Amino acid sequence: MWYFAWILGVTLAATVSILNAMWLEVNGYEGESEHERSD
Template sequence: MWYFAWILGVLLACSLGIINGLWLEQVETNERDNKEGEQQNKQSSNTKITT
């Protein structure tokens, strides 16, 4: 029965690795989107002031 526990451990480790990778990708995407949104807000506020 040790092989059953071993395969469960391997599957758990792989699952955590995949979830961690997806989480990291989502965090990076959110940070990039926030930076782009801030830049667009600055540009739109600058054009409002100058026009």
């Protein structure tokens, strides 16, 4: 059953990384001013 925990861990890590990328796209990166953004 170790593979079940491994798959859950990898899935959770991928989900967190995707949510983090989405959060940064919406809120901007640290130290980035508004006039430097292209959108």
